[in-house]
Amino acid sequence: MRNRHRKAGDELRVSVTRSDAAAADEFTVPRIRPMMVLDALLAIQRTHDPAIGFRYSCRVGMCGTCTVRVDGRSVLACQTEIPERAEHIRIDPLAGLPVVRDLVVDTAPFWQAWKSITPYLVPDEDAAGMDATPAVIKPDSAERERIDPSLDCIGCAACFSSCGIASARRDFIGPAALNRAMVLVADSRDTAAAHRLDVVATDSGVDRCHYIYGCSAACPKGLDPAQAIRRLRKWRFDESR
Amino acid sequence: MSPGEAWPEPETISTDVAVVGSGGAGLMCVLHALSARPDLNVTIVSEGAVGRSGCTRMVQGGYNAVLNPDDSVDLHFRDTLQGGKFLNDQRLAWTLVNDAPRVINELETRVGCFFDRDEDGRIHQKAFAGQAFDRTVHRGDLTGIEIMGRLRDQMFRLEPVELEDVRALDLVHDRVGRLAGLTAIDMRSGRPLVLRARVIVVATGGSATMYRVAAPAREKTGDGVAMCWRAGLAVRDMEMLQFHPTGLLAGDARMTGAVLEEGLRGAGAKLFNADGERYMARYDAERMERSTRDVVARAGYSEIVAGRGTPDGGVLIDISHLGAEEVERRFPGMVQRTRQIGQDLARAPVRVSPTAHFHMGGVLIDADCRTALDGLLVAGEDAGGTHGANRLGGNGVAESTVFGARAGDTAAAIAPHRPLLEPEPAEVRASLERAYAPLGRDAGPWPFPLTTRLKELMWQCVGVVRDAEGLAEASKELDVLAEDVDRIAVPGPPEVNFGWQEAMDLANQVTVARTIAHAAAWRTETRGAHARSDYPDSDSRLRYVVQRRGAADGPVSAIETEVRDVEFSYRAPDGDST
Amino acid sequence: MTVPQFLFFCAFSVVALAIIAFGVLVVRTAQVDDGGPFVSRALLARLAKPGSERAELQRWAFYLHRISGVALFAFLCLHVGDVSLFVFSRELYDEVHQVYGSTAMRIGEVGLLFGLLFHAFNGIRLVAVDVADLGLVASTRALYGVVAATVLCGGVGTVYIMAPVIG
Numbered sequence: 001m002r003n004r005h006r007k008a009g010d011e012l013r014v015s016v017t018r019s020d021a022a023a024a025d026e027f028t029v030p031r032i033r034p035m036m037v038l039d040a041l042l043a044i045q046r047t048h049d050p051a052i053g054f055r056y057s058c059r060v061g062m063c064g065t066c067t068v069r070v071d072g073r074s075v076l077a078c079q080t081e082i083p084e085r086a087e088h089i090r091i092d093p094l095a096g097l098p099v100v101r102d103l104v105v106d107t108a109p110f111w112q113a114w115k116s117i118t119p120y121l122v123p124d125e126d127a128a129g130m131d132a133t134p135a136v137i138k139p140d141s142a143e144r145e146r147i148d149p150s151l152d153c154i155g156c157a158a159c160f161s162s163c164g165i166a167s168a169r170r171d172f173i174g175p176a177a178l179n180r181a182m183v184l185v186a187d188s189r190d191t192a193a194a195h196r197l198d199v200v201a202t203d204s205g206v207d208r209c210h211y212i213y214g215c216s217a218a219c220p221k222g223l224d225p226a227q228a229i230r231r232l233r234k235w236r237f238d239e240s241r
Numbered sequence: 242m243s244p245g246e247a248w249p250e251p252e253t254i255s256t257d258v259a260v261v262g263s264g265g266a267g268l269m270c271v272l273h274a275l276s277a278r279p280d281l282n283v284t285i286v287s288e289g290a291v292g293r294s295g296c297t298r299m300v301q302g303g304y305n306a307v308l309n310p311d312d313s314v315d316l317h318f319r320d321t322l323q324g325g326k327f328l329n330d331q332r333l334a335w336t337l338v339n340d341a342p343r344v345i346n347e348l349e350t351r352v353g354c355f356f357d358r359d360e361d362g363r364i365h366q367k368a369f370a371g372q373a374f375d376r377t378v379h380r381g382d383l384t385g386i387e388i389m390g391r392l393r394d395q396m397f398r399l400e401p402v403e404l405e406d407v408r409a410l411d412l413v414h415d416r417v418g419r420l421a422g423l424t425a426i427d428m429r430s431g432r433p434l435v436l437r438a439r440v441i442v443v444a445t446g447g448s449a450t451m452y453r454v455a456a457p458a459r460e461k462t463g464d465g466v467a468m469c470w471r472a473g474l475a476v477r478d479m480e481m482l483q484f485h486p487t488g489l490l491a492g493d494a495r496m497t498g499a500v501l502e503e504g505l506r507g508a509g510a511k512l513f514n515a516d517g518e519r520y521m522a523r524y525d526a527e528r529m530e531r532s533t534r535d536v537v538a539r540a541g542y543s544e545i546v547a548g549r550g551t552p553d554g555g556v557l558i559d560i561s562h563l564g565a566e567e568v569e570r571r572f573p574g575m576v577q578r579t580r581q582i583g584q585d586l587a588r589a590p591v592r593v594s595p596t597a598h599f600h601m602g603g604v605l606i607d608a609d610c611r612t613a614l615d616g617l618l619v620a621g622e623d624a625g626g627t628h629g630a631n632r633l634g635g636n637g638v639a640e641s642t643v644f645g646a647r648a649g650d651t652a653a654a655i656a657p658h659r660p661l662l663e664p665e666p667a668e669v670r671a672s673l674e675r676a677y678a679p680l681g682r683d684a685g686p687w688p689f690p691l692t693t694r695l696k697e698l699m700w701q702c703v704g705v706v707r708d709a710e711g712l713a714e715a716s717k718e719l720d721v722l723a724e725d726v727d728r729i730a731v732p733g734p735p736e737v738n739f740g741w742q743e744a745m746d747l748a749n750q751v752t753v754a755r756t757i758a759h760a761a762a763w764r765t766e767t768r769g770a771h772a773r774s775d776y777p778d779s780d781s782r783l784r785y786v787v788q789r790r791g792a793a794d795g796p797v798s799a800i801e802t803e804v805r806d807v808e809f810s811y812r813a814p815d816g817d818s819t
Numbered sequence: 820m821t822v823p824q825f826l827f828f829c830a831f832s833v834v835a836l837a838i839i840a841f842g843v844l845v846v847r848t849a850q851v852d853d854g855g856p857f858v859s860r861a862l863l864a865r866l867a868k869p870g871s872e873r874a875e876l877q878r879w880a881f882y883l884h885r886i887s888g889v890a891l892f893a894f895l896c897l898h899v900g901d902v903s904l905f906v907f908s909r910e911l912y913d914e915v916h917q918v919y920g921s922t923a924m925r926i927g928e929v930g931l932l933f934g935l936l937f938h939a940f941n942g943i944r945l946v947a948v949d950v951a952d953l954g955l956v957a958s959t960r961a962l963y964g965v966v967a968a969t970v971l972c973g974g975v976g977t978v979y980i981m982a983p984v985i986g
């Protein structure tokens with residue numbers, strides 16, 4: 001193409017799925033090192049098309065708003081390095097969520113599912129407030145050993161998009177929300193476990209999971225939602241827990 | 242389209258309390274307003290995703306609060322004033338240290354956060370620079386995710402109206418000048434909104450992104466401060482911009498500026514210049530790398546400017562002497578961050594530079610977040626005064642949650658007594674005209690090169706170390722830039738157009754940048770984060786400058802100033818050794 | 820070939836086509852979902868990396884499980900039909916069932932055998948995931964086992980099925 005004489009590895013071809021069929025969807029951007037997928041998108045925005053739609057905020061993997069699919073894989077654009085030898089990458093919006101424009105999706109279905117499991121702590125009213133004392137819970141207690149590795153969800157929806165069930169828009173609460181449900185059910189400060197277990201036992205709950213393991217493989221924070229789902233499947237039959 | 246205008250007829254929404262920003266301050270405000278008065282209609286206006294934008298989300302270090310009986314709020318107060326070089330508004334600092342423990346209680350027992358525990362099951366508090374007691378509460382090195390994640394969950398309980406991806410533009414008044422509401426743009430559809438509100442809380446989180454190397458989230462472009470500025474409110478301490486000493490350098494990658502946490506220096510990391518010299522010995526021989534943020538940042542900057550930096554303009558931080566395994570165990574997040582950009586903290590020195598981090602300056606408020614304009618509250622990083630000349634690590638989230646909560650209480654108390662007013666159409670039109678102008682122009686510069694110019698200028702002339710000449714040049718250049726920003730043209734549709742958003746960001750950034758440069762030129766001394774190479778000493782008389790927008794219209798408005806003496810309402814500087 | 824034989828063969832072909840069509844449908848819908856259109860170098864590169872990347876195989880196990888499930892069900896319907904011919908006439912039954920001995924049918928049967936084996940072993944794997952609490956890596960390993968068992972048993976079965984027409 002245009003710059004055929006340049007050394008391979010000096011530039012990168014990027015295909016982006018656009019919502020407007022008439023808009024350009026192939027771009028060549030200069031290769032920088034290191035280079036994240038976000039850098040490629042910014043280069044397109046800065047030099048080719050200022051109006052290209054994509055989201056980001058923190059650019060250090062903490063806000064969870066920059067999730068896209070790169071060569072089919074749901075990842076955080078800001079944390080995914082473009083492989084040294086890659087000459088071409090393809091970027092799509094997340095699966096299973098309605099596209100607003102270009103790579104920007106409407107995360108409402110994800111949060112709707114999140115909301116359905118009562119995602120907030122339901123404390124004992126007498127033990128809550130600005131003058132209540134925080135609970136004394138040992139860091140090596142069984143409870144914390146279950147919860148702590150499952151806590152740092154950033155709501156990026158990579159798991160939702162990677163789940164073969166949720167991304168196919170079947171009626172499924174999805175991995176992130178079920179992971180949150182597991183955390184709260186395990187939390188001794190919470191009083192709504194029974195209600196949550198009822199919710200996860202419904203048709204759109206844990207039984208929809210087919211153990212595709214897309215969620216645990218995709219989580220950029222290294223959480224294991226599939227494990228949470230396996231636990232919930234057991235706990236709902238087990239009153240004593 | 243409305244007749245003759247470049248934008249569709251704005252939709253009008255009425256609400257009791259409009260909260261602008263959904264960081265720590267914004268969401269705590271919603272929590273408190275709706276807990277106090279569940280019958281209120283509260284609306285969140287957030288440019289980024291609700292609870293997932295802004296810097297509270299990015300907090301790694303932790304949250305300062307007095308929980309241990311051996312610690313005391315007096316001690317925390319003293320640390321805060323000493324850190325702030327006694328420039329603090331003492332009423333605000335006093336409120337901060339007193340409320341922080343109660344907010345921690347609330348975050349734990351009501352909001353559902355869970356902070357790291359000691360062996361005995363009580364909240365663990367770690368050491369942070371500049372504090373006489375270990376009082377920093379944290380959740381691993383991802384404290385912000387825990388706080389914001391759980392606050393976001395609370396929103397599903399409280400169910401405020403959420404206007405996500407909606408950017409607030411301007412405060413608007415009624416015919417006789419009372420606060421009536423604000424204008425905004427729904428970024429998804431590109432359509433304008435007019436929000437009528439009894440009370441407005443501004444919490445958009447400051448403006449530290451306007452430097453070449455900067456740490457904060459994308460949205461933090463001084464929108465709130467600029468909004469208040471245009472509405473005629475007073476700001477203070479604008480020259481006080483904190484640089485974190487160790488920001489990553491990743492070439493042109495966007496990761497540049499991301500913070501390497503302070504704990505590294507606490508754990509014994511050493512700083513070297515390109516000649517391999519451990520240069521801190523020349524700046525603070527006693528504390529070396531463990532010196533305060535302002536000193537370490539300035540030292541690094543001076544090395545780089547003096548030509549002793551690496552080719553990409555940095556110095557080197559090295560902690561590999563602890564052994565790779567130990568570093569990996571103690572700083573997993575930081576090691577991962579460096580590996581991502583092809584370096585390895587665990588095994589070799591990593592290139593770092595000071596990075597713009599936090600804006601101490603902001604809108605003048607009282608301890609209940611009230612401003613001079615009735616019905617307008619400001620909380621979080623947008624407000625000025627709490628931290629004085631330098632913020633302690635760990636006091637930032639404390640500020641945003643403490644004052645966010647207070648703003649919520651105040652809003653709940655005053656909203657029922659304030660009428661819903663009718664915004665003056667001419668003001669609404671003027672605001673929208675400014676916002677839509679870049680889309681309407683056929684020719685003009687794109688915003689991106691101008692952003693780069695602004696960041697470079699601020700870095701060079703209003704950066705870590707400043708002098709009269711540079712500041713004068715910055716003022717001149719900023720006026721030129723302001724004119725250029727007024728000519729920006731952005732192609733594309735109004736829907737989800739981040740190029741257009743950047744044009745609007747830039748206008749606000751330049752507005753705030755002008756006040757920073759102006760205040761920095763006024764302060765002819767070195768104090769805290771504000772370092773002047775031509776005035777290296779501190780004055781004995783403590784004063785601050787309050788700035789207000791002057792009469793002139795257009796992009797380059799005049800700046801009115803009023804110099805005030807710092808009031809020592811609780812503690813005088815010589816009451817203790819500094 | 821007699822008319823009933825021909826009709827049966829046609830029915831079998833329709834079933835086979837339906838199975839193929841379903842397979843195409845699954846893969847096409849998968850193209851909208853994660854991993855879909857990328858049966859490509861990108862995917863192969865991922866599978867080449869050990870560790871969690873290979874868990875991607877389980878997505879393909881899921882697709883295959885569905886396709887084989889539908890295949891078995893469709894064939895079972897046909898099979899219930901041809902067996903029930905016995906109720907009408909023993910001769911007709913025998914006549915139709917000779918078709919099963921033809922080479923083309925045997926090839927189809929080999930396909931069905933592989934589908935059956937995979938579906939059964941993979942089903943056992945999914946039960947094991949719950950019962951033995953298999954995590955990401957363990958269940959990926961179990962999948963290797965499923966594939967190995969399927970190939971092994973399928974291979975033996977293929978010899979049995981094809982022997983009369985080949986040897």
Ligand SMILES: Cc1cc2nc3c(=O)[nH]c(=O)nc-3n(C[C@H](O)[C@H](O)[C@H](O)COP(=O)(O)OP(=O)(O)OC[C@H]3O[C@@H](n4cnc5c(N)ncnc54)[C@H](O)[C@@H]3O)c2cc1C
Pocket residue numbers: 261262263264265266267286287288289290292294295296297298299300301302303304305407408409410444445446447456457458460461462464465500598599620621622623634635636637638639640641
């Ligand atoms: C990398 C990093 C690390 C930090 N670590 C620490 C730490 O360890 N300890 C500590 O105490 N402090 C730390 N801080 C400082 C602390 O994060 C801030 O002081 C605090 O979070 C500010 O909170 P806020 O609510 O005022 O603003 P933010 O949390 O920044 O929220 C701003 C909100 O405003 C919204 N917004 C912006 N513009 C508009 C607009 N025009 N219209 C509508 N909405 C808008 C944004 O979308 C966002 O939701 C850190 C800061 C950074 C950048």
Ligand code: FES
Pocket residue numbers: 056057058059060061062063064065066067076077078079
């Ligand atoms: S931009 Fe925040 S996670 Fe990528």
